[in-house]
Amino acid sequence: MAGELIGLAITDEGVAALVEPGTTGRVVDIREVARIEAEESPRWVWWNKSTARQLVEANIRPGRCWDLSATHRLIFGGWNSGPEQIWALLHELDATTIPTRVPVNLFSQAVDSGDPNEPVGPDGHLRPEWVEGEWNNTADRALRWADLAVMAQQLQVPLIHSEATVFSESACELLCAEMEVDGLPFELSVGESIVAGFVGPRPTTAGEANAELARRDAEVLQHLPAGSTFDLRSPDQVKSLLRRVGIEVPDTRAWRLETLRDAHPIVEPLMAWRRAERILTTFGFQWIDDNIAANHPSGHSRLHGSWSGSDGAAGRMTATVGLHNMPAELRPAIAAEPGHVFVRADLGQIEPRILAAVARDPKLAAATQEDDMYAPVAAQLRVERDIAKVAVLGAMYGQTTGKGAEALRGLEREYPVAMDYLAAAERSAQGSHDLRTYGGRLVRMSSTNTNEVSERDARSQAAARGRYGRNAMVQGAAAEFFKTWAVLMRARGRTLGAQIVLCLHDEVLIHVPEQNGPDAAALLDRCLQEAAHRWAPRDQAGHQPVRFVSDTSIIRRWSEAK
Incomplete structure (x- = not known):
């Protein structure tokens, strides 16, 4: 049945260990995974993106998954999400006691920790040698590793705050694996x-x-x-x-x-x-020389980097090799391959629209009905549009001085629901209380500085936490919304040959056969509306009052985007 859980671990030799909850599991060739995906469309459960990448490299692109690492970062916050951390925190073990493998020498000796064929040691932690890859040594061990993944998933379920966020964040890790393998077209x-x-x-x-x-x-x-x-x-x-x-x-x-x-x-x-x-x-x-390879099946050059679905803070996607900070001067080299085009879209004024949604501010939501929501806000505040924009952005980033300061007071008067939402996040962060985004990601705000500091420095640190906290609640929710949009397009665009090749904050770049460009652009907008329907809060009447917009264009080079 579609959506049924199957734990999956794949060895370096391409042997796939499959474990369904309540079963002993089975070992199959990786080609059997492709058949199961095509005929049954299960929700695969794996430890992290490395399994997704193995599948993509085998030309298997699953539709559904539960990524334990991505889910762990949602539940517990931060970046560290290896199997050892996942297992320890799910079993309420002290993460500082996670064992590591230390070479035996004159100053240390091996400690008998029981049967090395058992993945869990006497202390309750995963054995470091298993975490480091020895689960991969035999098919039986791979089965145990897949079984442990299912066990961990069952323990995560009662701790999550939104199943929908888990699904989209897990699918985003799949998308990251695909962008790593496929690369970005580069002339x-x-x-x-x-x-x-x-x-x-x-x-x-x-x-x-x-x-x-x-x-x-x-x-x-x-x-x-x-x-x-x-x-x-x-x-x-x-x-x-x-x-x-x-x-x-x-x-x-x-x-x-x-x-x-x-x-x-x-x-x-x-x-x-x-x-x-x-x-x-x-x-x-x-x-x-280091990052651009001409070994793509298309025969054209691709820029390859590593991708992550979360930065370990508020949850924005990250990438290496300059994929997220490439200078504008180089963008002409990002060119669609012959017979293809790019469909490029950038979410418009996404953070203030997200604020209107998560704060459930009806007046600010009304402003989002316009393509340029700053215009009605400016009219409400009786200021110029640019001043209104500075004030709204300043409110989200905690900036209370400068030319938007007077308009900021107007925001507090005209949009009290949204401003109270931000103020509550700031107060909580100043008090070192952790936050959770609308989608349920933990944003750690508890202070780890145990050194004595002056009262002045303590106030400065609290103020900085407050500014970060109010922005993280908006930026984190915006990241969740963007990823929901992107993974919907990933799923819906397959029949058009659409391939997401770049996700840059609020911008997505899709490589698609030229004849399918207009259909892909239309689909991207429909996915945006579906993302809003799935993700955004409803009002008391059940309506989704916030309007989300994107600037979408069909181009041949990234530099053509306005």
Whole structure:
């Protein structure tokens, strides 16, 4: 029956151990997993994303799963969610006593901890050798590992706050495994040309590389008296350089230099130097060589990084190799493959809309009916739109000074339900009380600083916790909503050949055959409405009062997105 639970562990040799609750389980070839998925569509239970990745690499893409690691992070918060932590906390064991395997030497000796073929030691913890992979040694051990996964799932069930969130967070880990394996389409020749435009042609020797560095330094230093030498890679020396030309700055942040473009001819080349330096050190030729492979089945290049469905804090997705902070200059290299297009969508004003939903503020919900919800808020506050926007964002981020401060008082008057929601989160966080998002993720706010601090520092730390807490309640719920939207599109878009290749905060990029682009764009909007129906709170009449919108377009290069 669809949705029935099956515990799953896959060995390195492709042997799959399957355990249904209340059974002894069976061992099958991984191809049998594909048949079961196609015919029965169960909900697979596994320890973490590594099993999902094994399936994806075998060209098996399940529809349903229960990821123990993702669920653990929902229940207990934080990032650490290995099998040893999952097992310990579910059995109310002290996590600080989780055993580790220490090599035997002259200063230590092996401790007899019972039968090594048993996964659980006399202390109740999982044996470290099993956690480190020895469950993989035999088919019988793999069966025990899958059985333990089912046992852990049964223990998690009464602790979860929302089954729907567990399902979407688990499916998001599946999506992460797919994005890791599939990669992001990357036009190699364009990418190399962009890098070369900033840092010069690809060097073939160390001497050529050093000469190119000297050339770029000289383009900045030529605006100083002859013989001047400054290390442009040192912020302190850059401050000294600017002081030499009469510019005094507390720091050399990009936004500050931007305001000084006309102060001296050296500022413009200095900013260009910094852009090139970032490309060279973070997104240069070495980055291309390390992370972009041409081994995708399509025969085209793909950028491969690691993905996680949760950052361990409020629950936003994370990625490595620059997938989440790629400079705009490189986006032209993110190109759909021949015969394909990208469908790109960005959720509009998602955090204030989420605030209206989770706070259940009817007046703020009414503002979300407009494409630009800041316009009716501005009219209500009798201020300019930009002031209203600053005030709303300031309220969510805990900023109570600046040009939005007076409008913030207006928000408290006109939208008391939403403002009280944020204030309650701030008070709780200031008091070091943990929070839970609308979807049930624990956000740890309890203080771990046991050192004595001054009263002033204690107040400062409490204020910082308060600001973080009020934002985490909105940002965390927004992350849950986004992931619900993304995994719905993952499930619904299969018949169109739609492949999610990038999730960037509130933005999704989908690679799809060109003829299916319009249908995929329409489906993405329907998935947004379905996500709102499934996820967002209802009013007393059972209606979903908050409107969610997205800016959706069909493009060939990521750089074409507005």
